[in-house]
Amino acid sequence: MTLVVGVDIGNSTTEACVAEVDADGREISWLAGALGATSGVKGTTENVSGVADVVRRALAAAGRDPAELAVLLVNEATPVISGLAMDTITETIITESTMIGHNPRTPGGGGLGVGVTVALADLPGRDPAEPVICLVGAGADFDDAAVGINSAVAAGIQVTGAVVCADDANLIANRLHTPIPVVDEVSLIDRIPLGMLAAVEVARPGHTIRTLSNSYGIATVFGLDPDQTRMVAPVARALVGNRSAVVIRTPTGDITDRRIPAGRLTLIGATARRTVEISAGAEEIMAALRRVQPLADATGEAGTHVGGMLARVHDTMSDLTATPADAVRIQDVLAVDTVAPQPVTGALAGESALANAVALAAMVRTSRGPMELLAARLREALGLDVLIGGVEADMAVLGALTTPGTDRPIAILDLGGGSTDAAVAGHGDEVRSVHLAGAGDLVTRLIDAELGLGNVDLAEEIKKYPLAKAESFFHLRMEDGTVRFRTDPLPVDAFARVVVLADTGVHPIPTRHTIERIRQVRRAAKHRVFVVNARRALEMVSPGGNLRQLGFVVVLGGSALDFEIPDMISEAVAEFGIVCGTGNIRGREGPRNAVATGLVARHAATAHVARDPAPTAGV
């Protein structure tokens, strides 16, 4: 009996599997597995410390002495690395002369007011014939503001609405003798020009605004001609769904929905090349990609967004792999349509508008130079025989076959952090595999961008764990509607917020998004990346592109541990009548450890003289 350890160095995790193999390789007794973070970029000498750590822990779990270890097997790391880029392709610019806003939690009063903007101090002595909108600046007390407006109204001045800097709308509205709409929390009130025509609208309780969210409503209020109405259409669109709004119009006012030149993406295939406009959206890009398969490289038009995106991918890849940037070849791209909240230029209180964006994940094949060097370093560091095993996809298939209930022909779907890989093995030795761009990291980025979090760690938690709403200090309502009570009170900053139920505790999400919205963003991001990629990958590896030819599909990899991705994939392939499920390597490791297990299985099979392609897979 010899003690062997198989080690799989992945993009984000390093996994090890310890087993004892008898002399002729017929009997394998699996002892233990372990998992740790990959140190450095996979396939480079930086991995040594991570490998040493995970091997040590696997041996400790097996209760064996490192001195007994005969051989260490590492996979020939698939030299693919993925990169991500995301950029907006539209943006809303409101020039200084038209300002819009805004949606405070507690506007006061109700109705629509139209008039010329006047500061609170300038109210006395206004011409009673001209309706006015009163601007209450920072530092003004609500009692003083109410007294000022009341006395102006008593003097016959038509005050039709008020815009307030502080959070005082209800306080002022409650003290007025004549009700008017009051919009508050306008932090940039100093930027509102005086003497300009403005409209203030506050919806009735439970309603949303009617006039200022309607292009013709704005046209009526300001007496606009058809051309001007066309220009204010984006204003109306930006205000849909608000409970209150302010629109200020100056003669040169303008708001535009400008499309930034997103540029053209050139996809260079083995035999064909195609150019596609990024602004055409993800679907067009993916259709163009299918026509040029297999992809040899991709470039973006210089001086445009896509040019910048691909240049960034090339640069990152060349840094990581220490190859010159022009030697980096993009082997696959995944384009995903997304939206990103962008600050509106000229807004009243830092509002943002949803801009369309495209996220691109790119996968790069690198030279497999450093692998031999890594093996040599491992040999020095651990003092054992290090063998570079077979191709990663072949090993994953062998590992997947240790899942109870599987048989050839088998397909694996490895959902990782950086890439989605698939491989198919029939009854022979041949394994067909593909590596596709886009996986868990892209999902995290999409969640981060679409919710406007600016916090990748939180986005990662939203991806991994279910949501809940803190409905009191003591109970949480889960996203499925069930309620969980707690004995300790929830932290104050979680009160009434949507929270993520992470392993490390309850983490509040500091946004105004509803739980439904966050859930929908999370599920849509997973769908657009994993379901799209799973189908794409299986189509590419299945014989004749026909998914029905696949017998068993085993889902593997870190993202297969996700609480909803495997179900989404099973649902998506259900129509093809294939058995699809999450792997359970050696009947106990779940979707992890497939490659490490496969390495040991292959090692045992080669030791066995008959070279049976299907090694015994004891549990």
Add this chain to the structure above:
Amino acid sequence: MATHPGTPPAPPPSTAPSPSTAPAVPGDRRVHDRRADRARRGRPTIVVRYDLDQSDPRLVREIHAGMEEEGVPFRTEPAHGDHSHGDHRGNNDHGGEAAALAYAAAQASALDVGVGVDAHGTVCVHHAKLPPAAPVLTGPASAARVLGHNAARIVVGLPLRPLPAP
């Protein structure tokens, strides 16, 4: 306030605050008169209790303004701050006294939320179901407006606003 370990199931003549049951009725009444209880508590409001030695009327006005802006009813009662010392022995910072006032106010509030203001101007927001020594928020007089907002937001179930930096 004395608690009675091992009290019999019948309502004891104790004034110990027990959040899940109706507030204690003075005397030894065995029958729980819900109507009288409701009349005593009045309409649902947040209760603000301030120490009689607290002389700045603007402070209480700011707390009121925060609650009014959120549209939550409230009532205000003066109180003597010294009744609380028994509960918070050894708590040297002013928050302890404000917390005791706030906790008593929360017990008296049909909305379960109370605000306490001590003689030093420390403002504390408390919830009747939380442990007495663990108030929701405590802040200086300068944060009175935001604390008023937050007391109201606990009632209406909105995320609390961060306190201004001191």
